[in-house]
Amino acid sequence: MFDHGWLIGLVALIATLAVAGSILALSAWRMARNEEKTTREPKIEVLAGIGGGLVTGIAVGLSALFLEQSIENAQLYATWKSNVEVADSIPGFDPDGRDIEGINFSGKELRDADFKDNEKLKGAQFRDTDLTGADFRNANLTGANLIGANLQEADLTGATLDGAMLQSANLAGAIINHPGTSFNGAMVNAYTCWPEDVDVRKVEGVVAVKAYSSYRDGKTVTVAEEGDDGFIGGERYEGGENPKQCTMWKEGKRIR
Numbered sequence: 001m002f003d004h005g006w007l008i009g010l011v012a013l014i015a016t017l018a019v020a021g022s023i024l025a026l027s028a029w030r031m032a033r034n035e036e037k038t039t040r041e042p043k044i045e046v047l048a049g050i051g052g053g054l055v056t057g058i059a060v061g062l063s064a065l066f067l068e069q070s071i072e073n074a075q076l077y078a079t080w081k082s083n084v085e086v087a088d089s090i091p092g093f094d095p096d097g098r099d100i101e102g103i104n105f106s107g108k109e110l111r112d113a114d115f116k117d118n119e120k121l122k123g124a125q126f127r128d129t130d131l132t133g134a135d136f137r138n139a140n141l142t143g144a145n146l147i148g149a150n151l152q153e154a155d156l157t158g159a160t161l162d163g164a165m166l167q168s169a170n171l172a173g174a175i176i177n178h179p180g181t182s183f184n185g186a187m188v189n190a191y192t193c194w195p196e197d198v199d200v201r202k203v204e205g206v207v208a209v210k211a212y213s214s215y216r217d218g219k220t221v222t223v224a225e226e227g228d229d230g231f232i233g234g235e236r237y238e239g240g241e242n243p244k245q246c247t248m249w250k251e252g253k254r255i256r
Contacts, residue, residue: 115139166192
């Protein structure tokens with residue numbers, strides 16, 4: 001969060017210096033007018049010196065304050081980023097305008113996270129991440145790694161998932177039928193679980209793949225053949241406690 005306290009203090013300081021400088025300059029100018037012609041020049045030099053000194057002082061003060069605030073903000077951001085990277089669970093995660101580009105979210109629990117309107121998610125790492133109920137409205141997830149991610153009931157209204165890796169991802173209950181939501185070139189397999197009401201036209205541009213490599217103790221299934229459920233590009237969630245088609249998931253929980 002941005003700290004406005006220093007800004008208020010800075011404005012107060014500038015106002016004080018400006019008032020003091022104006023009073024001194026006006027006094028010097030009046031004194032110069034009342035002196036004889038032969039003695040005006042020194043007074044003008046005094047006036048110029050006062051004005052120049054004030055300007056220089058304000059400039060130096062501003063530079064020092066801005067530099068100090070920049071260093072403080074950089075330190076706060078570094079601490080925040082480090083905490084995010086090491087945390088296993090951050091329910092309701094909200095970047096709040098901070099730069100999240102390059103942060104690896106793989107394997108974390110980020111239920112109800114707020115990534116709305118985020119343009120920094122191109123190629124983001126969300127492998128095996130719990131994103132239940134996350135808000136991805138109008139987010140740019142182009143090329144994102146969502147292998148094995150739980151996107152149950154996530155809001156993908158207007159989201160761009162072109163080229164995203166969705167093998168074994170759970171989208172049961174997710175909002176994806178919005179005209180602006182795009183899956184062009186997204187990679188899926190037989191364990192990709194789509195919402196029960198999915199518009200089949202939404203998945204016409206996906207690329208079905210049969211195999212991909214695991215990266216962590218075999219947690220993510222490594223080989224998957226397209227099933228006989230009549231739905232090319234994954235499985236369709238059909239409801240119930242033990243989904244008939246989405247065999248990777250049960251009630252939003254990863255079962256294998």
